[in-house]
Amino acid sequence: MINENIKEIIGKEYKCLNKGFVRLIDIMGDDSSIVQAARVSYGKGTKSVNEDLSLINYLMRNRHTSPFEMVELKFHIKLPIFVARQWIRHRTANVNEYSGRYSEMKNEFYIPESEQLRLQSAINKQGRSEELVDNETSDTVIEQMKNTQEFLFTEYENFLDKKIAREIARINLPLSTYTEWYWKIDLHNLFHFLELRLDHHAQYEIRVYGEVIADILKLAVPYAYTAFEDYMLNSVNLSKKELTALKEIISFDKFDQINFDSHRLKGRELSEFKEKIKKIINI
Ligand SMILES: Cc1cc2nc3c(=O)[nH]c(=O)nc-3n(C[C@H](O)[C@H](O)[C@H](O)COP(=O)(O)OP(=O)(O)OC[C@H]3O[C@@H](n4cnc5c(N)ncnc54)[C@H](O)[C@@H]3O)c2cc1C
Incomplete structure (x- = not known):
């Protein structure tokens, strides 16, 4: 092996x-x-x-x-x-x-690719949505990002030229x-x-x-x-509330007809799965 x-x-x-x-x-x-x-x-x-x-x-x-x-x-x-x-x-x-x-x-x-310049997600407060910004906005934002990076790096180099310590000269550099x-x-x-x-x-x-x-x-x-x-x-990790809801969805009378082998479930793993199903039924 x-x-x-x-x-x-x-x-x-x-x-x-x-x-x-x-x-x-x-x-x-x-x-x-x-x-x-x-x-x-x-x-x-x-x-x-x-x-x-x-x-x-x-x-x-x-x-x-x-x-x-x-x-x-x-x-x-x-x-x-x-x-x-x-x-x-x-x-x-x-x-x-x-x-x-x-x-x-x-x-x-x-610099993000233009397809990563998306609008703020309305559902996930921490993330971007699937919605792309229009080409004109995307080009402008990318151009502005590049300009700011260039400006801040030139300033950093100027500080170094003035013999300012590297640990201070770098503090305005961006997160990018x-x-x-x-x-x-x-x-x-x-x-x-x-x-x-x-x-x-x-x-x-x-x-x-x-x-x-x-x-x-x-x-x-x-x-x-x-x-x-x-x-x-x-x-998937399910909570007790979710399991209770799942119990209503699953049709347990079909359980015996399932071809577990085709789902790569056999031996000890199959017994463990049946234990889990029993747990859902008894919840
Ligand atoms: C999608 C997403 C969004 C996030 N958003 C935010 C956010 O908005 N703000 C923010 O601050 N963070 C955020 N995080 C960071 C998140 O809270 C965790 O700090 C980060 O994912 C590391 O996870 P961890 O602590 O499990 O990992 P590790 O630090 O690798 O720890 C692994 C495990 O070791 C144990 N462990 C390690 N150190 C300690 C300790 N000192 N005490 C007790 N147990 C310990 C815990 O069981 C832990 O799960 C986000 C993470 C993700 C994935």
Whole structure:
């Protein structure tokens, strides 16, 4: 189960937005490390690839998360400061960022594509709607953004020419300025990050990075990533109120006619599902 893909993706630059990127610098472990760690708690356990796969699925399904912490990933990421502010809220990673006190900031700014210039959403107070702005407004806004960035960067350079300290000269630079960091995180916490940042509620610009990291994980830890998609990303958490409503919607008399096999539900997983259905019926 040693993963040969890792050699190909280490160091590769995956472009994000207009000037950003994600590079996987290093990885410790792969799918087999998760299985290996789990076997310490479950004894010798399984041996075949299929059994390893179902063990990973079992761990993910039952939130037995610590084996996933055995895989560590270190990334080099270039991102606009406003994306970095959202990203840094994920506290379970190690970060080392480019220093604007030590080094000069670069003349690199994020400019959205015109299709990302949308109107404020009326439903989601935190986000943009599907509605595009007209071409004229879009061109004007983009032009204004570019002009302001250029003006502020010229001012920054002027301050530096006057020998003002870099740590002060940079303070008027906008949130669209690009920064860079090394970011190290274990797979369990990375899945948590992705669950939040791949969701459509997350801002598009951070989602772009989430999608690239997801593509890297598909190659680096394919079994764990599939389990993440099945049991975290595409699963649904329902409240008691929602379950009560669902009980009215579901027709339980058809339960015995369902071809569970065609839904990849069998064995222990099928028993667990039936337990959940019983819970809904009894609610
Ligand atoms: C769509 C979206 C909108 C958001 N909007 C806002 C907003 O408007 N304003 C805002 O301030 N933030 C906002 N956030 C950030 C959000 O509140 C979280 O800070 C961020 O998503 C990190 O999540 P986390 O704490 O679970 O992750 P991590 O920091 O990676 O933590 C992972 C888990 O570890 C545990 N943990 C870590 N540190 C601690 C601790 N000190 N104490 C207890 N448990 C801990 C928790 O169980 C936590 O879930 C938003 C996030 C999203 C995805």
